[in-house]
Amino acid sequence: RGRSVPVVNEDGNIISDIRHGKAVDLASGSEASSSKSKCTLCLSTRQNPTATTCGHVFCWNCIMEWCNEKPECPLCRTPITHSSLICIYHSDF
Structure with missing residues (x-):
């Protein structure tokens, strides 16, 4: 089972998850910018x-x-x- 860790922006909104050590953009499913x-x-x-x-x-x-x-x-x-x-x-x- 893959667990994810939410990443929030300054407004407290979840913007991506950390999955397997990589940030994944929730909107696109792609790796987030570094x-x-x-x-x-x-x-x-x-x-x-x-x-x-x-x-x-x-x-x-x-x-x-x-x-x-x-x-x-x-x-x-x-x-x-x-x-x-x-x-x-x-x-x-």
Whole structure:
């Protein structure tokens, strides 16, 4: 049985699954692009991608600075704390 892992975009919508180590685009069924996503706070390629508990991903420094000023997700306003942020290691998205 092949298990898949959902990949979500900044809005929390599932955009692809990871199957057998490869990203598969749900719309086309083809392998997804390997280009890295941009941080919605600094608009640059994410550095040290970090997820909030609601699933949104930002640069580590960007979301830490944001959390210092406003302890909520910048996209959906879910309350967050520094200790709830999750750094995503070995990511290439």
